[in-house]
Amino acid sequence: MIKHTKDITIRHIWEARKQIASIVNRTPLIQSAILSEKVGRSVYLKLENVHEVGAFKVRGAANKILSLSDEEKKRGVATFSTGNHGMAVAYVANKLGMDAVVCISNRVPKAKVDSLKRLGAQIEIVGDSQDAAGERCYELEREKGVTVIEPFDDPHVIAGQGTIGLELLEDLPNLTDVIVPLSGGGLLSGIGLALKANDPNLRVTGVSMEHSAVMYESLKAGKPVKLDESETLADSLLGGIGLDNRYTFKMVQQYMDDVVLIPEEEIAYSMAYMMDKHRMIMEGAAATGIAAILGEKIPHQDGDMAVIISGHNVDLSTLLTLIQQYTFENK
Numbered sequence: 001m002i003k004h005t006k007d008i009t010i011r012h013i014w015e016a017r018k019q020i021a022s023i024v025n026r027t028p029l030i031q032s033a034i035l036s037e038k039v040g041r042s043v044y045l046k047l048e049n050v051h052e053v054g055a056f057k058v059r060g061a062a063n064k065i066l067s068l069s070d071e072e073k074k075r076g077v078a079t080f081s082t083g084n085h086g087m088a089v090a091y092v093a094n095k096l097g098m099d100a101v102v103c104i105s106n107r108v109p110k111a112k113v114d115s116l117k118r119l120g121a122q123i124e125i126v127g128d129s130q131d132a133a134g135e136r137c138y139e140l141e142r143e144k145g146v147t148v149i150e151p152f153d154d155p156h157v158i159a160g161q162g163t164i165g166l167e168l169l170e171d172l173p174n175l176t177d178v179i180v181p182l183s184g185g186g187l188l189s190g191i192g193l194a195l196k197a198n199d200p201n202l203r204v205t206g207v208s209m210e211h212s213a214v215m216y217e218s219l220k221a222g223k224p225v226k227l228d229e230s231e232t233l234a235d236s237l238l239g240g241i242g243l244d245n246r247y248t249f250k251m252v253q254q255y256m257d258d259v260v261l262i263p264e265e266e267i268a269y270s271m272a273y274m275m276d277k278h279r280m281i282m283e284g285a286a287a288t289g290i291a292a293i294l295g296e297k298i299p300h301q302d303g304d305m306a307v308i309i310s311g312h313n314v315d316l317s318t319l320l321t322l323i324q325q326y327t328f329e330n331k
């Protein structure tokens with residue numbers, strides 16, 4: 001029997017599913033003919049790019065925010081993420097008619113600030129580092145009683161992401177492998193718990209970029225470690241896991257069977273490949289899963305494979321450059 005991390009069980013994922021149904025749509029699962037042919041087994045894409053904010057993070061954010069008391073909801077929420085988590089928090093708060101403050105440094109590009117504003121977030125610009133923005137967030141929590149919504153290391157967030165696992169189990173009775181982009185590990189913890197509670201033999205593979213793969217290095221060290229960030233196309237996978245990590249480090253340790261690290265060129269190639277062959281836009285983080293398949297990094301088993309297409313938020317200019325390179329190389 002699987003021993004579950006004390007505070008989170010499959011029951012919480014079922015509760016999350018009921019809780020978030022009014023805000024979050026079930027996402028489609030499609031078979032990829034071209035990838036299936038390539039690896040000689042059925043490959044399915046779980047389309048988490050089709051959420052209105054373009055990434056799965058809306059599941060965890062919705063489950064967390066809906067779990068707050070009426071009093072807490074009145075006081076509002078805060079985050080210092082400007083990426084997909086920040087967008088998801090702003091989106092959910094807006095839907096529920098709540099205040100959301102996003103604390104950012106003055107280095108955040110205007111395009112990101114504008115999209116957060118469009119979602120109805122209040123922007124507070126503080127200092128010139130992500131750390132300063134984070135400190136301001138926790139100051140707001142102490143002074144005004146707002147709730148800071150954590151991006152991954154929170155039971156409600158993990159359970160929210162885990163609802164993807166329930167949908168996969170329902171849609172794919174012959175599922176044997178799931179490939180999950182990995183950063184702080186909220187996505188993998190939730191999906192891993194949901195799948196392994198049902199079938200402990202189901203293989204869960206995490207994928208990250210080669211450099212600054214903090215969870216990978218932490219698992220190797222046996223404890224959470226800090227790394228410098230380097231440029232990557234998989235920018236949604238950047239960031240630490242927290243030296244005082246409470247949930248996801250242990251859960252990833254428990255539920256992940258294997259981890260694959262992807263070099264930048266292969267992330268780039270996979271983004272262009274999916275645009276060309278599938279007519280589908282995906283951001284670098286999501287393309288890591290495709291790269292693992294194209295690079296035949298997943299050991300063969302009979303049974304179906306699913307890859308989590310975790311998001312599509314990438315600058316079009318970045319994508320266009322990649323496609324030009326790819327087209328040139330494939331002439």
Ligand SMILES: *Cc1c(COP(=O)(O)O)cnc(C)c1O
Nearest residue numbers: 084183184185186187285310311
């Ligand atoms: C946040 C994110 C991930 C990683 O999720 P974690 O829970 O931090 O591991 C993967 N892909 C996309 C697009 C994301 O936004």
